[in-house]
């Protein structure tokens with residue numbers, strides 16, 4: 001079965017039909033730039049462009065970089081335009097797409113669902129936490145493979161700061177940190193999350209998962225196993241399609 005997945009990120013809106021049996025894209029993905037400011041109407045236009053590129057007419061799953069309840073309502077917007085807060089994103093996208101059935105899910109939750117089924121978390125029991133390091137820090141928490149949605153662990157307090165402002169990959173760029181300096185911050189952050197949740201496994205996702213060899217070896221003193229995500233850039237697209245398939 002194929003369902004369309006769209007990943008809405010700070011820099012790009014990426015999408016493709018997803019082959020749900022293989023957990024992979026069925027066609028090469030299409031990407032358009034995220035408008036700035038990333039207001040609801042502009043983002044909806046971008047999503048329509050991506051869908052129209054494929055002439056898709058079936059169900060669509062979309063990620064959003066904030067809390068999303070009930071597959072529809074956006075509740076927070078830390079790194080996108082505040083105009084999203086309390087927007088019914090399902091209604092917005094569905095209207096713009098001529099009434100196609102739409103499901104919206106937090107971006108890290110989508111990536112987590114895909115990694116648990118097809119990637120680094122496959123078959124893993126106990127508590128597994130996927131953290132995405134990008135513009136912000138996203139989290140997806142699983143207990144015996146079941147997701148606890150919208151956990152928002154990127155906004156834990158770390159040394160008096162919002163953790164994602166200290167340890168996201170944007171923070172690495174903003175503060176011009178070396179891999180080692182940044183890994184030190186990530187280590188502190190993981191130690192804090194470990195103190196609260198005692199997971200068996202951390203999956204490190206987001207763009208940096210491709211560069212795991214540059215920083216994972218600097219991280220010490222964490223009991224849990226730490227592994228890079230495997231689906232990398234496509235985890236959000238695949239996970240969004242998986243969520244939409246559950247609703248369809």
Ligand code: BGC
Nearest residue numbers: 065066067078108136137138
């Ligand atoms: C948001 C999360 C999101 C994460 C990654 C955070 O700022 O609050 O909902 O998952 O960024 O995009």
